């Protein structure tokens with residue numbers, strides 16, 4: 366099958382102080398996130414002048430893909446902020462695109478990391494009459510180029526730390542119920558946390574570390590609802606109590622150094638470690654690393670040439686969908702939101 370374009374589908378982020386609140390409202394609409402939490406997160410964004418780095422990082426990563434000779438036009442659209450995915454799809458249609466591949470900027474399965482991007486595709490196709498067909502590329506958490514980019518970043522960050530530092534992987538926390546519902550029911554759930562654990566294991570093995578931890582960051586939602594734990598900041602404190610002489614944080618759950626990375630890790634976790642006198646380093650995410658650009662090109666080539674997936678884990682290959690239809694029945698079903706009484 367042939368395609369006339371690639372849609373780069375991401376999360377989106379505000380571009381100035383006045384964008385922050387409407388952006389946060391887009392992200393959390395109908396999700397029961399308490400206003401106190403929104404005020405807190407708004408302050409994180411305003412700390413950086415109301416500008417998230419995420420849009421610029423996506424544009425730079427797209428440039429890196431073009432720079433290695435990728436020959437399809439690349440369009441850029443987001444779930445939560447401009448350029449919105451609906452607009453990107455309308456532009457694609459106007460440019461004569463009939464069928465496009467979609468690269469979602471998340472490596473993992475689960476509702477927020479995978480299925481919600483299918484919902485974005487569905488929403489955009491509903492908004493655009495006679496929309497182009499959209500085929501989403503598969504999950505890539507165990508692709509050798511993804512693992513390799515992180516392994517090099519860990520090696521680079523380690524040069525600033527004492528030799529017995531602890532390697533700690535982080536990913537975005539999600540509600541425990543969402544993780545239980547991640548993947549098709551036949552797989553027994555937990556696809557998100559299992560894939561995060563597997564990618565962490567692969568990176569740790571690549572750098573020759575047999576001791577490492579997997580923890581979570583950026584918890585949202587009402588406090589009474591359980592989310593994946595421990596949190597990275599609490600974990601910094603536990604490691605300090607254990608007498609660990611340094612910490613290297615690798616944000617394996619993300620593909621770019623966006624705001625949740627620069628705030629929750631480079632500010633909050635870093636500051637806590639510094640207060641405790643613990644050396645702290647953070648590995649870079651793939652961003653515009655040429656290997657990440659190559660990964661995108663390979664995923665497209667693999668799909669268009671029907672090649673076997675290049676992957677390092679025995680986990681099933683998943684996440685490839687057409688026009689926003691889930692990749693398997695009941696896969697990563699959206700959680701039932703708490704109803705107000």
Ligand SMILES: CC1=C(CCC(=O)O)c2cc3nc(cc4[nH]c(cc5[nH]c(cc1n2)c(C)c5CCC(=O)O)c(CCC(=O)O)c4C)C(CCC(=O)O)=C3C
Nearest residue numbers: 376378392396406417419471477478537539585623624625
């Ligand atoms: C699994 C996952 C990823 C990784 C997969 C992927 O990358 O797609 C991710 C990425 C991101 N999350 C981001 C930002 C936010 N996430 C929020 C809220 C939430 N995230 C969730 C999960 C995830 N999120 C969940 C379950 C919620 C609760 C609300 C809901 O059920 O949906 C909120 C609301 C405020 C708050 O934090 O409470 C914000 C502002 C940014 C952009 C940062 C920037 O601007 O640079 C990025 C890349």
Ligand SMILES: [Fe+2]
Nearest residue numbers: 477537583625
């Ligand atoms: Fe998030």
